[in-house]
Structures are given as C-alpha cells and as structure tokens.
Amino acid sequence: MESSILESIGQEIIGVMSPVSLCMLLVVLLVYSLSDSNPFSSSSAPIRTAANLVYLENPSDSTAQKLEGALLNALVFVILIAIVTFVLVLLYYYNFTNFLKNYMRFSAFFVLGTMGGSIFLSIIQHFSIPIDSITCFLLLFNYTIVGVLSMFSGGMPIVLRQGYMVSLGIIVATWFTKLPEWTTWVLLVALALYDLVAVLAPGGPLKLLVELASSRDEELPALVYEARPTVSRNEGNPRSTLGLLVAGVSDSGSVELQAVSNNNVRRDGAENRRSPEYTAIQVRNSENVEGERNRDEGERSPLVGHSRERYSSDSNSSEYSTVIHNRESETSVDEEMSPLVDLLGMDNEREHERRDSVVASRGIKLGLGDFVFYSVLVGRAAMYDLMTVYACYLAIISGLGCTLILLSVCHRALPALPISITLGVIFYFLTRLLMEPFVVGMATNLMMF
Amino acid sequence: MTVAAGIGYALVALGPSLSLFIAVISKRPFLILTLLSSTLVWLISLIILSGIWRAFLPLNSTTWWPFAILIFTSIAFQEGLRLLFWKVYKRLEDILDAFADRVSKPRLYLTDKMQIALAGGLGHGVAHAVFFCLSLLTPAFGPATYFVDRCSQIPFFLVSAIIALAFVTVHTFSMVIAFNGYAEGNKVDQLFVPSVHLAAGMMTLINFAYGGCVIGIPLLFLMAILTVMHCGRMVWRRLSESQRQVDS
Numbered sequence: 001m002e003s004s005i006l007e008s009i010g011q012e013i014i015g016v017m018s019p020v021s022l023c024m025l026l027v028v029l030l031v032y033s034l035s036d037s038n039p040f041s042s043s044s045a046p047i048r049t050a051a052n053l054v055y056l057e058n059p060s061d062s063t064a065q066k067l068e069g070a071l072l073n074a075l076v077f078v079i080l081i082a083i084v085t086f087v088l089v090l091l092y093y094y095n096f097t098n099f100l101k102n103y104m105r106f107s108a109f110f111v112l113g114t115m116g117g118s119i120f121l122s123i124i125q126h127f128s129i130p131i132d133s134i135t136c137f138l139l140l141f142n143y144t145i146v147g148v149l150s151m152f153s154g155g156m157p158i159v160l161r162q163g164y165m166v167s168l169g170i171i172v173a174t175w176f177t178k179l180p181e182w183t184t185w186v187l188l189v190a191l192a193l194y195d196l197v198a199v200l201a202p203g204g205p206l207k208l209l210v211e212l213a214s215s216r217d218e219e220l221p222a223l224v225y226e227a228r229p230t231v232s233r234n235e236g237n238p239r240s241t242l243g244l245l246v247a248g249v250s251d252s253g254s255v256e257l258q259a260v261s262n263n264n265v266r267r268d269g270a271e272n273r274r275s276p277e278y279t280a281i282q283v284r285n286s287e288n289v290e291g292e293r294n295r296d297e298g299e300r301s302p303l304v305g306h307s308r309e310r311y312s313s314d315s316n317s318s319e320y321s322t323v324i325h326n327r328e329s330e331t332s333v334d335e336e337m338s339p340l341v342d343l344l345g346m347d348n349e350r351e352h353e354r355r356d357s358v359v360a361s362r363g364i365k366l367g368l369g370d371f372v373f374y375s376v377l378v379g380r381a382a383m384y385d386l387m388t389v390y391a392c393y394l395a396i397i398s399g400l401g402c403t404l405i406l407l408s409v410c411h412r413a414l415p416a417l418p419i420s421i422t423l424g425v426i427f428y429f430l431t432r433l434l435m436e437p438f439v440v441g442m443a444t445n446l447m448m449f
Numbered sequence: 450m451t452v453a454a455g456i457g458y459a460l461v462a463l464g465p466s467l468s469l470f471i472a473v474i475s476k477r478p479f480l481i482l483t484l485l486s487s488t489l490v491w492l493i494s495l496i497i498l499s500g501i502w503r504a505f506l507p508l509n510s511t512t513w514w515p516f517a518i519l520i521f522t523s524i525a526f527q528e529g530l531r532l533l534f535w536k537v538y539k540r541l542e543d544i545l546d547a548f549a550d551r552v553s554k555p556r557l558y559l560t561d562k563m564q565i566a567l568a569g570g571l572g573h574g575v576a577h578a579v580f581f582c583l584s585l586l587t588p589a590f591g592p593a594t595y596f597v598d599r600c601s602q603i604p605f606f607l608v609s610a611i612i613a614l615a616f617v618t619v620h621t622f623s624m625v626i627a628f629n630g631y632a633e634g635n636k637v638d639q640l641f642v643p644s645v646h647l648a649a650g651m652m653t654l655i656n657f658a659y660g661g662c663v664i665g666i667p668l669l670f671l672m673a674i675l676t677v678m679h680c681g682r683m684v685w686r687r688l689s690e691s692q693r694q695v696d697s
Contacts, residue, residue: 004561005549010478387584391496394489401482430496435580438499441507443581446600446656446665447516448612449523449646 013404015227016364017397020374023166024396027173027375028382028389034122034174035383055183070182074190081194085205092212104223105148108168112144116171151223158226165225169371176372177379184380185425191373192421199415210413223368364404370416374400377424384432387439391431395423455590458606462578462613466571466621473564480568487534487572488579494530495580498523513657520650528643531624534569535631559691562632563625563684570624574617582606582613600662608662612653615666618673619649622680629683638683645676 055069091100117140124131147164150156179187198204213220374396381388399420407414442448460467474480502519509515542565546556586606588595594604623642630638649672655665 004558005545005552005554006477006479006557006561006564008478009545009548010482014478014481385584386587387580390579390584391492394485394492397485398489401485427492427496430500434503435496435499437506438502439495439580440585442516442519443585443609444597444605445516446597446608446612446662447520447653448577448581448609448616449520449527449650449653 012227012364013401016225016366016404017400019162019166019225019227020366020371020400021393021397023169023173023371024375024378024393026166026170027177027379030119030123030170030174031177031379031382034119034126056180066182067186070186073183074186077187078190078194081191082198082205085198085209089205089208089212092209097218101152105152108151108223109144109148111168111171112147112164113140115175116140116144116167119171119174162225165223165368166371168223169368169375172368172372173375173379176376177383181380181383184376188373188377188421189425192415192417195369195415195417199413206415207413220365225366225368225371227364227366364407366416370420373417374420374424377421377428381424381428385436387436388428388431391427391435392424395427396420399423451592452590454594454606455586458586458589458610459583461607461610462582462617463575465614466575466578466617469567469571469621474568474571477564480564483565483568484572484575487569488576490530490534491527491573491576492580494527495576498526513654516657517651517654520654521647524643524647524650528646531627531642535628538565538569538628559687562628563687566625566628567621569628570621571617573624574620577620578613578617581616582609585609599656599659602660602663608666611666612669615669615673616649619645619676622676626676626680626683629687641679645672648672 055073061069088100120136120140123129124136146160147167150160150164151168176184195206198206199210200207210220377396378389378392381392399422400416402419403414403416470484474484501522505515542557542562549556589606594606596603597605597608600608623645626638627642629635630642649669652665652668652672655661655668
C-alpha cells in the first residue's frame with residue numbers, strides 16, 4: 001500500500017508544537033512539585049526583578065491598587081525590553097557581531113548556571129536527593145558548558161541544541177512564574193501587544209533585526225529554536241505541504257500560491273545537507289504567466305543539473321533568481337537582490353524569514369521568548385487548578401497553529417505571541433469563572449455526559 | 450504511594466486512549482492535529498454550556514430533574530456540534546483529495562477516513578476524561594482520598610476514572626460510527642450515536658440514588674461495549690466490502 005498523504009501533512013506544525021508542549025509540560029511539573037514543598041514561602045519573600053520594579057504586589061491590597069501597580073510594572077518591563085532590543089539592533093547594525101555573540105554566550109552561561117543551578121538546588125532539596133556539593137558543582141558546570149557550546153557553535157547534534165533551547169526556556173519560565181499573579185497577567189498581555197508592534201510595525205525593532213539579518217544573509221543574532229525536519233531526507237519534502245494545503249483552501253481569484261518541491265535536488269545533493277527549498281509563486285494574470293522562483297538564503301553550494309520543464313535553471317551561486325515566463329519567451333534574470341522582484345509587484349517577499357517562525361531553507365523557527373511566555377502562562381494557570389492548565393494549553397497550541405497557518409499564507413515574519421496569549425488569557429478566565437463550578441458541580445454528583 | 454495512586458487513576462481513565470494514541474495517531478502528524486482541534490471543539494462546547502448554565506448553579510443536590518434537563522440539553526448541543534464537525538470534515542476531505550491529486554499521491558483510503566474519524570472521536574473522549582476526571586484528580590496526589598455520600602463503596606476518584614473510561618470509549622467509537630453513517634446515509638447509524646450518548650448520559654443519573662453507582666456503572670459499561678461492538682461490526686463490513694471491490 002502506497003503511503004497516504006496523511007503521513008506528510010502537518011509535519012512542520014508538529015515539529016514546532018512538540019517542543020513547545022514539552023516545555024510547557026515540564027514547567028507545569030516543576031511548578032507543581034516545587035510549589036508543593038513550601039506553600040507559604042511564595043508569599044513571604046517575593047523576589048524583586050525587572051518585571052516588578054515599581055510595585056510589589058501585596059495580597060492585602062485592593063483590586064484597583066493591584067491593577068494599577070501591575071499596569072505600571074508591565075509598562076516599565078516592556079519599555080526596558082524595547083530599549084534592550086533597540087540597543088541590540090544598533091549593535092548589530094554597526095557590526096558588533098562578535099560582541100553580540102560573546103554577550104549571548106555569557107548570558108546563556110549565566111542563565112543556565114545561576115538560575116538553572118538554583119532550580120536544581122531546590123529540586124535536590126525537595127526530593128532530598130543525596131548528592132555532595134563537589135559532584136553537584138561539577139555536573140552543573142558540565143551541563144552549562146555543553147549548553148553554551150551546543151547553542152552557539154556548529155558541529156553539535158541538532159537534538160542537543162534543541163534540547164538546550166527547551167531547557168533554557170523552562171528555566172526562564174520557571175523564574176517568571178514566581179512573579180505575583182496580577183503582574184503576570186498584565187505583563188503577558190503587554191508583551192503580546194509589544195510583540196505585535198515590534199514585528200509588524202514599520203519601525204519595529206524586531207522587524208528591523210530580521211530584515212538586517214536576512215539582507216546580510218546571516219543567522220539571526222538571537223536565541224531561536226529551529227525545527228529542522230528530520231524525516232525529510234528520505235522522502236519528499238514535507239515542508240512545502242503546508243503552503244500547498246493552504247493554497248488549496250484559498251485558491252480563489254487569479255492569484256494562486258503554489259509551492260513546488262523539488263525532489264531530484266535532494267537526491268543528488270549528497271553532501272548538500274541543507275538542501276534548498278524552492279518556492280515558486282505563480283501569479284496568473286489573463287495575459288501572461290509569471291513564475292518566480294525564490295531561493296532562500298542559507299544555501300551556498302552550487303546546484304548542477306536541476307531542471308524543470310518550464311523554468312530555466314541557470315541559477316548557480318546566485319542568491320535570488322527570478323524567472324519571468326511570458327507566453328513565448330523565457331527570460332531569466334540572474335542577479336543578487338534582483339530589483340525586478342519588487343518591480344513586478346510579487347506578493348512574495350524576498351525574505352521568507354521571520355523572527356518567530358521562519359519558513360526558510362531550514363524549517364520553521366520560533367523565538368525562545370515565545371517558549372518562555374507560553375510556559376509562563378501555563379505555569380501560572382497551574383497554580384490555580386489542573387483544569388485551567390488544560391484549557392490554556394489547548395488555547396495556546398491552537399493559537400500557535402493559527403499563527404503557523406497565517407505564516408504559510410503571508411510568507412513574512414509574524415509575531416507568535418499575540419494570538420496564543422490572547423486565546424490563553426481568555427480561556428483561562430472563562431474556565432476559571434464559568435466552567436469550573438459547572439464541572440465540579442456535575443462531577444461531584446457523578447453526573448457526566 | 451499517593452503519587453502512584455494518582456497516576457493509577459489517570460491511567461484507568463486514559464490508558465486505553467493513550468495506547469490508541471501511540472499505536473495509531475502519533476505516527477501521523479495530521480491525525481495529531483485532528484485530535485487537538487477536536488479536543489478544542491469539545492472544550493469550547495463545554496465552556497458555552499457552562500456559560501448558559503452558570504446562572505442556575507449550584508443546582509439543588511436533592512432533586513434529580515434539573516440534572517436530567519442539564520444532561521439532556523448538553524447532549525443535544527454536543528450532538529448538534531457533531532453535525533457541524535462532520536460538515537467541516539467533509540470540506541477538509543475534499544481539500545485533502547485535491548491536494549493528493551496535486552502531489553500525485555493516492556487519494557484518502559477508507560482506512561484513512563476511519564482514522565481521521567477515530568482521531569476526532571478520541572479528541573472528544575480525551576477532552577471528556579481530562580475535564581471531568583483528570584482535572585479533579587489533583588487532591589488524589591495528596592495524602593488522602595475522598596468519598597462521596599451517594600457512592601460510599603469506592604473512592605470518588607476511582608469512580609470518576611471508571612466512568613470517564615466508559616465515556617472515552619463511547620465518544621471515541623461513536624464518532625467513527627457517526628461519520629460512517631453520514632457518509633453512507635445510513636439512518637440507523639445516524640440515530641444510533643445520539644441515542645447511545647443520551648442513554649449513557651442518563652445512566653449516570655442512576656448514580657444519584659444512594660448506592661446507585663453499583664447498578665449505574667455496569668450499565669454504562671454495557672453501553673460502551675455495545676458501541677465498540679457496533680463499531681467493530683461496521684468497520685469489518687466496510688473493509689470486507691472494499692476488499693471485494695478491489696478483488697473484483
């Protein structure tokens with residue numbers, strides 16, 4: 001029996017969703033097991049961080065006071081983040097790449113070492129694991145060093161890198177769950193709004209960063225989770241399926257979006273592990289058929305012997321190739337940053353890259369911040385009840401799915417926080433206010449349906 | 450020990466679904482997505498229902514008829530939602546077939562369609578178990594257990610896990626039956642599903658009487674077994690039919 005299409009559809013979505021789910025699950029477990037150990041200490045000594053500089057929440061304060069303080073906290077935090085991001089963009093703009101890299105190495109080391117270390121300590125204390133301090137220090141040091149190396153240098157297995165990304169997200173998220181309740185909620189909403197502005201608005205820092213990075217053909221100078229496809233080597237090209245499927249949904253009108261995968265390239269590219277992916281956008285007007293093949297960055301090996309019936313394929317060593325296919329003539333434009341792409345008014349942008357998730361030649365990318373704040377939401381929900389955890393998890397995952405589908409429609413960087421966080425917050429309060437009394441009232445009477 | 454008990458309750462409710470998930474669903478990303486979206490649909494339906502009924506809560510726990518009305522409306526709403534789910538699925542099937550044609554792969558097999566229905570049903574069932582059983586299990590991990598007055602023979606967590614198991618089974622397989630019934634235009638199957646759901650829901654009303662769970666739970670499992678048997682017969686018939694078509 002030939003393999004059915006169900007095997008390939010949605011692989012890229014699952015590739016992003018499973019690490020996010022894993023991260024959330026572990027954060028919930030951590031929050032659960034650690035908050036059990038000292039149920040009263042969380043209120044006794046609230047920590048002072050950048051996220052509650054202005055106002056320290058007190059359980060006895062009135063609601064208006066709490067709301068006002070939380071709003072101020074969130075405002076200050078978002079402004080801080082914006083300033084830091086702008087500084088980052090400036091540094092990147094003036095090519096302080098080495099400084100940035102070293103700074104990120106240091107901060108990853110610091111986060112893994114100190115914050116991770118304190119979480120490990122509390123785990124050891126809570127489960128009373130017998131371990132001496134030297135061994136513990138040695139293990140922690142090794143863990144940290146391997147983490148820094150695997151995140152910032154090549155040659156490490158991708159699984160290790162992904163694992164460390166997830167663990168970094170878990171550590172930061174666990175720290176964020178120590179914030180007081182009101183501040184957390186307002187902060188999450190504010191961050192979602194900030195994310196929306198920073199990625200989509202014309203002068204947004206993250207948009208600038210993504211554009212800079214893609215125009216220089218470099219990696220994003222940020223911590224980004226890459227969902228690299230692992231199965232795609234032997235069979236087909238699963239990443240293009242999402243675009244195709246969406247095209248099937250939305251192929252009304254004259255513009256047809258079509259992703260064309262190229263299997264023979266994959267076959268002869270034995271050492272070409274980062275096989276390129278071709279995306280062809282066909283804009284069908286009544287007069288002419290224009291085909292544009294867009295090659296993403298990250299591809300440096302020349303391709304020989306690649307041919308399709310309708311496209312000429314002399315695109316060695318060029319970054320972008322635009323092929324205009326008229327009725328009779330075939331013109332092939334072959335230059336870097338072809339201005340024709342803009343002149344023709346294609347709806348396909350030159351870069352498919354985005355901050356949060358990138359359909360580039362290396363799969364979808366998700367910023368680490370999204371991991372962290374999804375997990376913060378779920379972790380905060382875990383402090384109330386398990387029911388809210390499930391509702392928030394489902395809401396966040398469906399929001400992520402919506403974002404990914406939008407991504408395959410828009411082909412540009414999209415913020416991953418707004419949809420998910422909005423849905424998550426709405427579902428949290430709906431569950432807490434409406435559903436819980438209903439379900440508990442039914443279930444304790446042993447009534448179900 | 451308490452952690453072991455909590456995990457045990459969770460596995461009683463969700464163990465079969467877990468093995469079904471690992472064996473069938475997890476290998477195919479599309480089925481995972483179907484499962485997640487159907488879980489979300491069920492959650493939304495539950496939220497809407499609780500929003501409607503919120504004004505009347507908490508119900509007087511000495512009279513039984515408000516619960517009967519509640520269960521009846523809920524089941525009617527959810528069966529309506531199943532029809533909607535079917536409509537959406539139908540469109541999805543067309544899209545998938547068109548997509549399969551475009552990448553020149555075979556169209557959806559009969560087993561594929563059944564697996565999609567199974568994933569949808571499993572989503573409903575898992576959502577039921579999660580919200581009615583698992584989310585109440587938090588105290589079970591602690592150092593005590595809880596008995597309700599009306600069913601004082603076994604702990605509350607165990608009862609709810611067992612009931613959830615029955616409902617997971619009913620939900621999972623009735624979706625397969627319903628989708629097949631809609632596809633074939635088979636009136637018996639179309640009516641079978643709501644009636645089983647309604648009967649199962651009404652059987653939980655027996656728990657309302659003191660000591661009623663001794664009778665109610667076996668009856669509930671009878672419904673679950675009935676659903677599984679009907680589903681099995683139907684799938685067998687469809688598969689042998691399609692096999693005959695291939696042969697001839």
